[in-house]
Amino acid sequence: MELTRRHFLKLSATGAFLSGLGFDLRPAMAEVKGLKISRTTETQSTCPYCSVSCGVIIHTMGDRAANVTPTVVHVEGNPDHPINQGTLCPKGASLKQYVVNDRRLTKPLYRSPGSTHWHEVDWDFALTEIARHIKDTRDKTFQSRDEEGRIVNRTMGMAGIGGCTDTGEMNFLLVKTMRALGVVYLDQQSRL
Amino acid sequence: MALELKAISATNYPTLGIKETERVCKLIDVSVCIGCKACEVACQEWNDTPVEETYPYTGSYQTMPELAYNFWNLIKFREVELGGSFGWTMAKYQCMHCADPGCLRACPAPGAIVQYTNGIVDFVQENCIGCQFCVTGCPFDVPRLSPKSQKVYKCTLCSDRVAAGLEPACIKACPTGCLQFGTKKQMLEKAMKRVRQLKAQGFSQAAIYDPPGVLGTHAIYVLPHGDRPEDYGLPRDPSVPWIVSLWKGPLKTVGNVVLLGGILTAALHYLKFGPMRAEEKTRG
Amino acid sequence: MTNGWVDIRNSDVILAMGGNPAENHPCGFKWVIDAKKNRGAKLVCVDPRFNRTAAVSDCYVQIRAGSDLAFLGGLINYTLSKGLYHEEYVRLFTNGPFLIKEGFSFKDGLFSGFNHNTHTYDKSTWQYEQDEKGYVRQGPTMQDPRCVLQLLKKHFERYTPELVSQITGASVKDFLRVAEIVCSTGTPDKAGTIMYALGWNHHTFSVQILRAAAILQLLLGNIGRPGGGLNALRGHSNIQGGTDHGVSYEKLPGYLKIPSVQHQNLKDYLKANTPRTLIPTSMNYWGNYPKFFVSFMKCMFGRYANKENDFCYDYLPKIERDYSWVNMFDDMYQGKLEGMLCFGINPVANGPHSNKMLAALSKLKWLVVAECFETETAQFWKAPGIDPTTINTEVFLLPAANFAEKDGSFTNSARWVQWKWKALDPPGEAKADQEILASIFLKVRKLYEQVPGTFPEPILHLHWPYNNPTNPLLEEVAKEINGQALEDLKDENGKIILRKGHQLSSYDQLKDDGSTACGNWIYCGCFTEEGNMMARRGLKDPTGLGMYPEWTWSWPANRRIMYNRASCDAQGRPWDPTRAGICWNGERWVGDIPDYKHDCPPEAGLGAFIWLPEGAGKIFASDLAEGPFPEHYEPIESPVKNILHPGVSTNPLAKTFKSDMDKYGTPDEYPIVCTTYRLTEHFHFWTKHITVNSELQPEFFVEIPEGLAEELGIKNQQEIRVSSIRGSVQGKAHVTKRIKPMEVNGKKVWQIGIPIHWGFAGRVKGPLANFLTPTALDPNCSIPEYKGFLVKVEKV
Amino acid sequence: MVRETQQVMKPKRQKKSVVKETEAVLVSSAEIERYNLRERLVHWTVAISFLYLLLSGLALYSPRLGTWLYPLLGGGTNIRIWHPYAGVLFALAVTIMTISWRRCLWMYPEDWEWMRYSWKYITHKEGVPEAGRFNAGQKLLFWVLAFSGLILLLSGIVLWFREKFSRELWLASILAHEIFAIVAMGAIIVHMYMGLFASPGSLRAMVEGKVTEAWAKAHHARWYKRVMGIS
Secondary structure, X not given: OOOOHHHHHXXXXXXXXXXXXXXXXXXXXXXXXXOOOOOOEEEEEEOOOOOOOOEEEEEEOOOOOXXXXXXXXXXXXXXXXXXXXXXXXXXXXXXXXXXXXXXXXXXXXXXXXXXXXXXXXXXXXXXXXXXXXXXXXXXXXXXXXXXXXXXXXXXXXXXXXXXXXXXXXXHHHHHHHHHHOOEEEEEOHHHO | OOOOEEEEOOOOOOOOOOOOOOOEEEEEEHHHOOOOOHHHHHHHHHHOOOOOOOOOOOOOOOOOOOOEOOEOOEEEEEEEEEOOEEEEEEEEEOOOOEOOOHHHHHOOOOOOEEEEOOOOEEEOHHHOOOOOHHHHHOOOOOOEEOOOOOOEEOOOOOHHXXXXXXXXXXXXXXXXXXXXXXXXXXXXXXXXXXXXXXXXXXXXXXXXXXXXXXXXXXXXXEEOOOOOHHHHOOOOOOOOOXXXXXXXXXXXXXXXXXXXXXXXXXXHHHHHHOOOOHHHHHHO | OOOOOHHHHHXXXXXXXXOOHHXXXXXHHHHHHHHHHHOOOEXXXXXXXXXXXXXXXXXXXXXXXXXXXXXXXXXXXXXXXXXXXXXXXXXXXXXXXXXEOOOOOEEOOEEOOEEOOOOEEOHHHHOEOEOOOOOEOEOOOOOOOOEHHHHHHHHHOOOOHHHHXXXXXXXXXXXXXXXXXXXXXXXXXXXXXXXXXXXXXXXXXXXXXXXXXXXXXXXXXXXXXXXXXXEEOOOOOOHHHHHHOOOOOOEEHHHEEOOEOOOOOHHHHHHHXXXXXXXXXXXXXXXXXXXXXXXHHHHHHHHHOXXXXXXXXXXXXXXXXXXXXXXXXXXXXXXXXXXXXXXXXXXXXXXXXXXXXXXXXXXXXXXXXXXXXXXXXXXXXXXXXXXXXXXXXXXXXXXXXXXXXXXXXXXXXOOEEEEEOOOOOOOOOOEOHHHXXXXXXXXXXXXXXXXXXXXOHHHHOOOOOOOOOOOOOHHHHHHHHHOEEOOOEEOOOOOEEEOOOOEOOOHHHOOOOOOXXXXXXXXXXXXXXXXXXXXXXXXXXXXXXXXXXXXXXXXXXXXXOOOHHHHEOOOOOEOOHHHOOEEEOOOOEEEOOOOXXXXXXXXXXXXXXXXXXXXXXXXOOOOOOOOOOOOOOEOOOOOOOOOOOHHHOEOOOOEEOOOOOOOOOOOOOXXXXXXXXXXXXXXXXXXXXXXXXXXXXXXXXXXXXXXXHHHHOOOOOXXXXXXXXXXXXXXXXXXXXXXXXXXXXXXXXXXXXXXOOOOOOOOOXXXXXXXXXXXXXXXXXXXXXXXXXXEEEEEO | OOHHHHHHHOHHHHHHHHHHHOOOOEOOOOEEEOOOHHXXXXXXXXXXXXXXXXXXXXXXXXXXXXXXXXXXXXXXXXXXXXXXXXXXXXXXXXXXXXXXXOOOOXXXXXXXXXXXXHHHHHOOOOOOOOOOOOOHHHHHHHHHHHHHHHHHHHHHHHHHOHHHOOHHHHHHHHHHHHHHHHHHHHHHHHHHHHHHHHOOOHHHHHHHOEEEHHHHHHHOHHXXXXXXXXX
8 A cells, every 4th residue: 555645644633533433544554754865866976084985875856857956865875885885984974964064165255464254256356366376476486596506496485285185186186286386385184 | 665564552453464574673783883973973864853952062972961852873882890801882772672662552642653563663753742651661761752843753763764675774874883784583693693702702791682571672782791781871671661561551451440330330320229309308 | 005994804913003993984994893703803902092993902002192113113022032923924025134234233222324413314324235236135044143134133122021011101911912912913824904094193203103013014924915914094085195196295196206406307307216126036116217207297298398308307396305284384484485275174273283373374475275164274364362453364265066066086095096976066156176276277377378477388388188178077187197198109019009199008008208198107097998997886806805806996007905926925825825815827916916017927036025126025124214123212292201212212303393383392391191183973174064973072072081180180071271382272071991090111101182173163163182282293204293292281 | 516507606707607608598498509600610610621631631541532532632732732731720720629618528527427328328218417518428529539639730740841850750650640540530420420410400509509498408408407597
């Protein structure tokens, strides 16, 4: 007997009355809660936290149809993953809340010198200003030769850090661009 | 794997079904629990239980002092001397899904608590009237009332997942395999094997916790020091409180006798003696 | 990791030391439990605190934070003095039989060649004795007093159980309990592994601790074997990838070196960095350095890189000193830097001495932070106690996508490079980091095209071949990292093995003439003509050992166990047939991808460690800054003097800083040893933004031992203040039985522990543990000493 | 001759007692007022709240009865919410009742004497001593109900605010609540039978407040005499 949850609620509301008349409701009481991931879209991913690299499955709402904006409904371990075999730790198990989180940043923010708060700015402003700063700093602090006259070709006034939480490809791009800019102050989490 | 009802709270009719399904069971092998709380989070995530407040620091690694209406699965941490050496025990605590569920016996709301043939004891909040009799009936002190909805909540053993052929969320998450899921028979076999292993490793008191006082549970434990369940936060020899048994058993009969007997006696009296009319009496 | 997560299940003995895998890598730890349950493996936990790993261990011993090397020294001595080492393995596969030059010595805490003025070593006496052809002389019987094994014995004979006990605070009985289990794996039928993490790394002698562990594992014949190895448990999802790709001041992708100012042209650079073969039978794979480097330069600068211009060698910055993290922030603090780009990193919280981090950042003119959440670094200008109006740093906080919102690969601790897929778009206006970075770079490039600037060539000539230049597809980048043939590649007979424009399939194909481009040679093979190897999800496990060769891809060359030639004896037969990593089948090596020439018969005697010029595992390693053998030194802040050599108590090469903020405490004022660590409920400084995890561990606390609490009159949950000379933190006391008092060199020493996960940004807030930590560095890798510093504790 | 009259004669209490005694006044030659409006209001408050308590309690107590009592009383949740409030109302009303009738409900020696003939009363035999305003059976029934009510109130408070009490106290309260609910239920069956069926005129007394002289003479002769001024 297939019962939807709505039917079930209706039935149970009138249940006591009907059963008083001898109508037995037990089939209706059978568990009919819907499985919240029964029709979600599954995407294979890797937990972004530690280096065990547990396979996770991200369940998003919708079937990737054009008019749907997916959101994460649930995240669970990937049972096929040879390392974690579907298991997760308390951080991995809460990944949904890492993605869907009201503390996420959604707009570029800018803080001017001496200011006490952030200003929302558009991307173009932020990127243009950053590029200008990089060029100014590089031009100003670029060292072609050291005191002994040896070629060094490096930018002394700027540092680049990061990457360990991002993809390998992004790390590579970071190295590529930073080194092209002549950055020597380059480091990441593995130093710490 | 549809769920078939076995028992329904506040309903005296025998069940309609004749199906007999395998009983499912959760095995908690305390000897390999690392207290990581993955089960706690998985439970919250799957069941979308709200985190309404941040509980203050409890003075231990334990998330909160006891279960809550929105926290159905709690690892209890204890620093104890066990078998002559220092130990830090971590044991998950949740609904035990008793074969003889005290909550169901105590519940007065028809269909608010059901027991499926697979052994899961589930609360159906739509039918719950919030009287908390189940809290009284539970020998493990598990059900908790939500102050907001005035309904009682507890671990469902992810009955929705189990019905769809999946394992409960906590079981799936558990990194070390401290939690296992299968039929009661399989789990008892696994537990037995672990107990043998532990005994061989020197835990002479290793034992399975499957309390007979409630006719066994559908969440069973392997305890390295089986002689001391209290050190893992588990009650020794739990059973449905005798008061609940008395109340749902003999006292109910007494009540019925008084009610029916009273009415019957009155009727008989009326038939035999009739009303005491003032006129007759005065006349007499 | 030399081995892998799943491989831990093949171990008989697991030493968890300098790491807390149960708490910090629970899903990896499952394989420890698997080994315990299914193999009857023994888990030994040595740690300053009785932690969750200890709770399920077979044997736990508490030691003082910072005394690990002494403990390992004791284990080495135990192995050698009891003859428990795997002699054949040591003879075949290590430099144990190699002879060291006369003049090498160790006395009073110093090796020969120490310069007291510069605090550096002249390593000329630390070298192998060489014959006329420049090959190392060996003493195959390993009895020569100048052979490495004998020198090792001599060096470590001082590390008696009694001495270990005096230094570490563990009892002799406890030490022997551990030694008996750990040193039992020196037989062919047993394999033991070591799992370590930052508990070993966060010291001023960190590399030497790892050396000691490597030596122990080599002696016991555990390196290269399934169930063996020395396994670093890395802390972040792609910290391995970041390291591999050279996000590091001294490195380029694939562990190539950034040029030093001494090497003014390509020839000098290659000469200095290409190792010379030290024994005739060494494969010395690093001898191919020029191929790796030239292919990298072709990838960087494309058609602009050619033989004539040294493949744009001049475009790369040259260094002469240490520009690593703590130096970077020291220079920043001194006002030497103007700006910084931060991509997904939080220096205020991560770095040692957070107060100095804050002070340093406030000296910047501009700061760019790309993040998912508003971190301490992004809002450093409104940190508690700071008046924002006095901070003149312009800050840009750019909203970034997280893991689920982009594809790409993460490299795990076991070197598995795993592709993932995008599940949804980032929220609001947030963008993926690669798009942010590419957009910034292209804007800079445009500026250089439009307005004259200094030396614009490297920027203008950077190879940027992506379809959508402002938002490169990560698949395109992955292909670029893997590398391709720029010409038709031919074998010796002139037969074409790879067409021009095709993806390379192995780093064996790399050329040093500019006919191949490869972004990172160790990743060569990850994205071949067959497709994206990192996206594979095959579950075949032909060896039955949990290697899963068709599951994604592992560097190098999809090899799952490094140095696996050492898993077989001289004849190519596995030491333990039930755990055969590889074996010689008469024609070639089968099993795992051999870390060896795949068709080289065992009789040829090719060295097992093909990456090293000596072809053998190094028990004696002259590459290190402070000595070819590990030696116990005390942390910069230590409650006791080094009893081995009080005159040289700390690492003589450890780097400390001299600014007004860099202070180091003494035990009379700060008597308590403190260590910092993670909790299983939180991940670093991220999950304090997440409700559930904040609920699991809501508040900052300090773990203090019962006895100390009694002495100070502190009750559980009472507010206490912990101060080091650099700063202080306040929080609730967690009074515990899990830390016991210790007797170190006759002195009663207490230690406490502080979890790191809180800060002033987040759903739950608390002090940063790093307000306390010192700026003292290991001389080899410049890692700061977060563990084992001194504090005092008081009631609030 | 009896204490009720003695009280009347006590000068200092006279006024008050007179008020007490006017609880029954001669309405006409044939009709006597037995219960004034206030008394009837209090009684029916007690009666209705008790009935609700009984039915809702029975619903919670017995699933068999619950199947029709739940829909009758608006569902289990409503019952769970209102049962304790009804309990408070009942307790208040019984308190007022007890205070205002404390004298006529007191068990005097002659009441115990009456009890010896209660069997005769039940079996409609002659020789039952004359009763005052309430006969001893009524008085005892009241005290049984009042005592049960007190226990039900106390245990009910424990069950209502269970978070504030220990688990042991809870369990004990449940037991007490049950036992005394059964006792009260038994008592109320007797009372209802007497009032509704066994003693015609009683219901009218409680509804209209009046009884016939004959009824008064027959059931509460002493009270009748006092009201009529017959000694």
